[in-house]
Amino acid sequence: MQVSIHNHIVNFRTPFSKDFDLIQKYRGACEASLPYNNTVDIVETGLMQKDKWDFWHIDIPFSISTDEAPALTVNNEHIGANHGQPGGILLYLPGHDKTLADIGSLWKDTEGTVFTLFYVFGPSVAFVSENIGPSETDYHFKDHIAGQLLHFKDAVHTDTVVPGKEVGVKWIEPVNRHTKRQIVAYTNGLPKVITQGAICDYAEIHEEYDVVNPASMVRALHENRPAGGYTSIPQAMGDAMLRCRYIYRIEGDGTTVIDFSYEKLQDVRFQVAMGAMFQEKINTFGGGIYRCIPKTLPLDTSEGTFDFSRPLSTAPGPFPKEKFVSAEYWKNPASPPDRILDIFRDAEGHDRMSFVCGYLPVYDGVPKKRIPQLDVAVHVVRTRKAYPFFMRGDLSAMHGIAYKKYFMPERDNAFMYTIPAEGKTYIYMDFFTNATLTAPLEGNVRLYEKSEDITYEVKDGILSASGKKGYAVFICE
Numbered sequence: 001m002q003v004s005i006h007n008h009i010v011n012f013r014t015p016f017s018k019d020f021d022l023i024q025k026y027r028g029a030c031e032a033s034l035p036y037n038n039t040v041d042i043v044e045t046g047l048m049q050k051d052k053w054d055f056w057h058i059d060i061p062f063s064i065s066t067d068e069a070p071a072l073t074v075n076n077e078h079i080g081a082n083h084g085q086p087g088g089i090l091l092y093l094p095g096h097d098k099t100l101a102d103i104g105s106l107w108k109d110t111e112g113t114v115f116t117l118f119y120v121f122g123p124s125v126a127f128v129s130e131n132i133g134p135s136e137t138d139y140h141f142k143d144h145i146a147g148q149l150l151h152f153k154d155a156v157h158t159d160t161v162v163p164g165k166e167v168g169v170k171w172i173e174p175v176n177r178h179t180k181r182q183i184v185a186y187t188n189g190l191p192k193v194i195t196q197g198a199i200c201d202y203a204e205i206h207e208e209y210d211v212v213n214p215a216s217m218v219r220a221l222h223e224n225r226p227a228g229g230y231t232s233i234p235q236a237m238g239d240a241m242l243r244c245r246y247i248y249r250i251e252g253d254g255t256t257v258i259d260f261s262y263e264k265l266q267d268v269r270f271q272v273a274m275g276a277m278f279q280e281k282i283n284t285f286g287g288g289i290y291r292c293i294p295k296t297l298p299l300d301t302s303e304g305t306f307d308f309s310r311p312l313s314t315a316p317g318p319f320p321k322e323k324f325v326s327a328e329y330w331k332n333p334a335s336p337p338d339r340i341l342d343i344f345r346d347a348e349g350h351d352r353m354s355f356v357c358g359y360l361p362v363y364d365g366v367p368k369k370r371i372p373q374l375d376v377a378v379h380v381v382r383t384r385k386a387y388p389f390f391m392r393g394d395l396s397a398m399h400g401i402a403y404k405k406y407f408m409p410e411r412d413n414a415f416m417y418t419i420p421a422e423g424k425t426y427i428y429m430d431f432f433t434n435a436t437l438t439a440p441l442e443g444n445v446r447l448y449e450k451s452e453d454i455t456y457e458v459k460d461g462i463l464s465a466s467g468k469k470g471y472a473v474f475i476c477e
Contacts, residue, residue, distance in 0.1 A: 001252050003185055004055045004197040005030065009043060010183055011055045012203060014254035020047035022254040022406055023058055028069070029183050029205045030195075039069040039081045039176065040207045040248060042279055045406065062344075062355070062406065063279035067385075072211065072242060072262065073272035075139065080244060084170030085214040087128055087141030089115075091166060094123040097157040101229025104221045105155035110147030116218050117155070118171065119233060125161070126169060131215040137241070137268045139215035143168065154222070156229050171214065177236040180208040205248040210240035213266060241266040254406055257360075257421050261399040272376075272392050275402035276357055278340070278385045281314070285352045287345035289314045291386065293378055294430060294471050295337045297329045310432055310469075311343050311413075314384050325378040335367060335449065337377040340386050341415065341430060351409040356428070357388060358403060360421055361448065365390065365400040410437055427463065427474040429454075434468040441476055448473040 002013040008030045016022040028040040042065050046058035069081035079085055098120050107115045107127065119126035127149065133140035149161035184191045185200035192198070216238030224237055247259040264270050281289045290311035298307040301320045306312055309331075313319070330336050339358025346352050359365050373393035380386045390400055407417045414435035419426040427445075429437045431454065441461050450456070451470030456463065465472045 001202060001250070002055075002197070002199055003183070003194065003203050005183070005195065006056060010205070012250045012254070013048070013055065014250070014252060016047060016254065016406070017408060019050060020060065021050055022046075023048050023055070024250065024254065024256070026205060026248070029181055029207070039178075039209065040181075040205055040246065041065065041068040041082070045279065046284075060284055061282045062284055062353070063281050065277075065279040068277050068279060070260070070274040070277055072244070072270065074211070074242065074268050074270055076269070076271070079214075080176055080209075080211040080242065084175050085141075085217075086168065086170050087143070087214070088118065088126050088169040088171050089128070089143075089145060089163075089166050090119075090124055090126045090169040091161070091163050092123055093125055093161070093164065096123065096125055096161070097159045098125050098155075099157060099229075100231055100233065101156040103230045103234065104225030105151070105229075106153040106222060107149040107155075107161065108152045109145045109149055113142050113146070114152060115142075115145065115149060116221055118218075118221055121233075127161075128171070128218055130218065133215070136213065136215045137266050139213070141214075141218075154225060171217075175212060175214070175217075175236060176209045177212055177240065178207070178209040180206055182206040202249065202251050204250070205246075207244075207246045207248070209244050210236075210265075211242040211244065212236040212238045213241040213268070214238075239266065241268050242270065251420060255419060256404040257419065258402040258404070260402065261397070262395075263397050264395070270395050273390050273395075273398055274387055275359060275390045275400050276404055277387050278357055279355075281342055281344070281355070281384045284344050285346040287347050287349055287352075289384060290343040290345060291380075292341040292343070292430065292432075293325060293337050293380075293386075294339060294341070295331050295335055296325055296377075297331055299323050299325065299329055299380075308380075311341075314342075314382075316382070319382050320380050321382050323380050324376045325380065327375050327377075330377065334371065336371060336374055338367075338388075339428070340378060340388060343409070343415075349412075351412045351415075354407055354409050354415055354417070356403075356405050356407070356417055357386075359388065359390060360401040360403060360419060360426060362401050362422055363399040411435060423477060425476040427476060429465050429472045429474075431467040431470055434466075436464055436466040438465075439463045439474075443476050445474050445476045448475050 025043040045062045047060040071078045071081040071083040114130045115127040129142035151158040185198035220237035243263040293308040342355040344353040413433035415430045416437045450472035454467040456465035
């Protein structure tokens with residue numbers, strides 16, 4: 001594997017085929033790469049010819065993304081990652097007198113609600129109300145300004161604010177507070193933190209950050225206002241309510257295994273977590289992109305009924321605009337959908353490349369632990385993205401492993417891929433035609449799960465499985 005860093009983008013190059021290497025580009029892994037709350041986020045993936053060495057271009061693009069980092073849901077709102085807290089009110093006020101020095105100042109509307117000025121840029125000024133929820137952990141913010149805003153405390157420029165048109169905004173900058181961003185290269189099992197690049201066996205991105213309680217952030221924005229005012233838009237202040245930790249491990253074959261954990265530091269409603277998000281796919285080979293979500297029943301939507309148990313075209317037209325794969329659409333209530341398969345086909349209808357994203361049955365992801373908390377497995381949207389949900393419920397902590405992988409199909413309508421994690425190798429097979437898939441084994445293999453019409457045997461160190469429709473999962477250790 002080769003790791004290179006250019007303009008704060010981290011590039012991972014791994015072998016893919018006899019002619020091409022896989023390129024995966026991440027941002028947010030370097031301390032100086034992005035300001036404010038932007039977290040680790042995959043930017044672009046694709047193939048580069050093996051005889052190319054610049055790292056920066058891609059010969060065959062697979063995907064792009066500006067929304068990869070997983071966000072949490074707290075008090076019924078997405079927060080963390082690239083999601084700010086809703087409740088800000090943006091005003092477009094050409095000719096206003098406010099400057100950065102006024103950030104953190106207090107204002108009152110005609111109903112007596114106190115607002116804090118938290119953003120100034122050009123003709124735009126943004127305010128957020130005091131917390132009007134029952135407590136600082138069950139917070140809520142006023143969604144409008146009543147009448148005008150009169151100066152109450154600590155502004156440098158005190159002209160009355162006449163709102164005009166109000167636009168609700170999320171607090172993009174001051175939500176996350178990073179405590180670690182590192183790139184670690186491993187050679188012969190030995191780790192080395194890198195800042196420039198490396199040739200290694202595999203590499204990891206280590207990321208840790210706190211999600212700041214928005215109510216405490218509003219309070220701290222005023223309490224921490226320096227004499228004379230701020231000279232730049234301040235970053236996250238206040239009390240941490242959630243601690244997030246991610247290890248993105250990029251294996252030598254390009255597999256990304258994401259070890260993630262969340263810890264609740266305050267008594268907030270921590271309801272949903274996603275361990276990995278999808279990338280927006282590019283129709284690379286001209287035959288369309290087909291999506292399969294194993295273990296699902298046909299989905300009823302306003303656009304029609306869609307059966308994702310077999311590959312379904314994601315082309316514009318008949319495709320769900322937005323749909324949650326809730327428990328009523330699981331084939332087996334004890335085995336929720338745990339992975340999504342995207343298939344890139346050429347103009348002749350042949351499968352050229354595949355991408356898979358899902359969860360491993362380890363840690364808190366063990367189905368018997370996850371199922372009681374899980375009522376949504378996947379959120380499918382028309383933009384060729386899909387978001388796997390890990391767990392739902394009032395949780396105090398969470399720990400799981402997600403994965404993403406590009407791989408070459410074994411043959412049309414028959415797919416096999418492996419995921420290494422925690423000293424085991426997970427072997428996944430999916431069948432949509434009559435076929436046999438084989439895998440050489442190192443260690444002892446056991447069946448984890450399969451559909452009824454799949455048969456398999458182990459002979460002379462080779463695992464063979466056959467079927468015409470269904471799936472099988474094995475664990476080798």
